[in-house]
Amino acid sequence: MAWNHWRWENPGIKPDLEDADLSEADLSEINLREANMSRVDLRNAQLNEADLSGAVLIEAILNGVDFTNANLYGADLSGAIAWHANFSRANLEEANLSKSRLFFANLSGIDLSGVDFSGADLSIANLNRTILIETNFNKATLRGCKVYGISAWGLKLDEANQSDLIITRRDEPKITVDNLEVAQFIYLLLHSQKIRYVIDTIAKKAVLILGSFKEERKSVLDTIRDELRKQDYLPIVFDFDGPASRDTAETISTLAHLSRFIIADITEPRSVPAELAHVVEKLPSVAVQPLMLSSDYEYELFKHIKRYPWVLPVYLYDSQEMLLANLKEHVIDPAEAKARELIPPAVNR
Numbered sequence: 001m002a003w004n005h006w007r008w009e010n011p012g013i014k015p016d017l018e019d020a021d022l023s024e025a026d027l028s029e030i031n032l033r034e035a036n037m038s039r040v041d042l043r044n045a046q047l048n049e050a051d052l053s054g055a056v057l058i059e060a061i062l063n064g065v066d067f068t069n070a071n072l073y074g075a076d077l078s079g080a081i082a083w084h085a086n087f088s089r090a091n092l093e094e095a096n097l098s099k100s101r102l103f104f105a106n107l108s109g110i111d112l113s114g115v116d117f118s119g120a121d122l123s124i125a126n127l128n129r130t131i132l133i134e135t136n137f138n139k140a141t142l143r144g145c146k147v148y149g150i151s152a153w154g155l156k157l158d159e160a161n162q163s164d165l166i167i168t169r170r171d172e173p174k175i176t177v178d179n180l181e182v183a184q185f186i187y188l189l190l191h192s193q194k195i196r197y198v199i200d201t202i203a204k205k206a207v208l209i210l211g212s213f214k215e216e217r218k219s220v221l222d223t224i225r226d227e228l229r230k231q232d233y234l235p236i237v238f239d240f241d242g243p244a245s246r247d248t249a250e251t252i253s254t255l256a257h258l259s260r261f262i263i264a265d266i267t268e269p270r271s272v273p274a275e276l277a278h279v280v281e282k283l284p285s286v287a288v289q290p291l292m293l294s295s296d297y298e299y300e301l302f303k304h305i306k307r308y309p310w311v312l313p314v315y316l317y318d319s320q321e322m323l324l325a326n327l328k329e330h331v332i333d334p335a336e337a338k339a340r341e342l343i344p345p346a347v348n349r
Contacts, residue, residue, distance in 0.1 A: 007031045147183045205234040211265030212240040227327045249275045261287040261335040267296045287338035291315040
């Protein structure tokens, strides 16, 4: 191709095609690397396997363009209009598609990790099987998108419109959800018996164990955990002896929401800090069974916590041996009874 040969001979020249009319043109395999194509009209053009890396396509008209296998690495498509454009197998790494209009665009099967779609309108776009890692959808419109088979992690979705996302294949009954991050989970939940079993197991059997289990007290943790396993529960341990972070309260709250009941060893005043108070106040449906070495004393904050009716009386134990001997009768069974009292009958079954 004469154009590509000219580009090869003149690598320092960046073509200026601003406002050009290239509609219907066959530009397959063309080298438009770093070209200025702002506001260019490319309606129904063929750009399959074209090199548009670093190109500026700000406010370009890209309706019906075929970008199959095109290289759009680092391209700036902000404000572009790309109705029914086909980006199948295109490279959009580090591309800027902010405020673009991608109605009915085909983006299926490509890696959109880190792509900036902030403020873009992707209504009815095909995102099936796309990889979405840290993709920016802030203030984007994702109404009616096809999202079957997506891999979504760490998305930016502030103020995004995520309505009517289609999570099923074309040959399956249409099922829609309104949250991109949970779409893949909902599909798995519907189609995987193992996933449903895991969710059911967590809802019925998970027990959150809170405490400060330093080296000399690890045996207490082991005792509680082993007995719970014997009773067919699923113990989840949060050890306050580890480093704290600003996410601690949120993590404990998340685990508490998944738990049937909580066992909190409040031995030592600093063992179960204010995070427990937050959980107790916010989760009246989760029973809390506190326990403590009889030689210790209740910290001041706990005196406020224990007034809630879903917090059982503190079980005092003199030794690990005493705890083991009485764990089922004085800790697990009362907590289970309170859980049954708090949890609706349909969930208990």
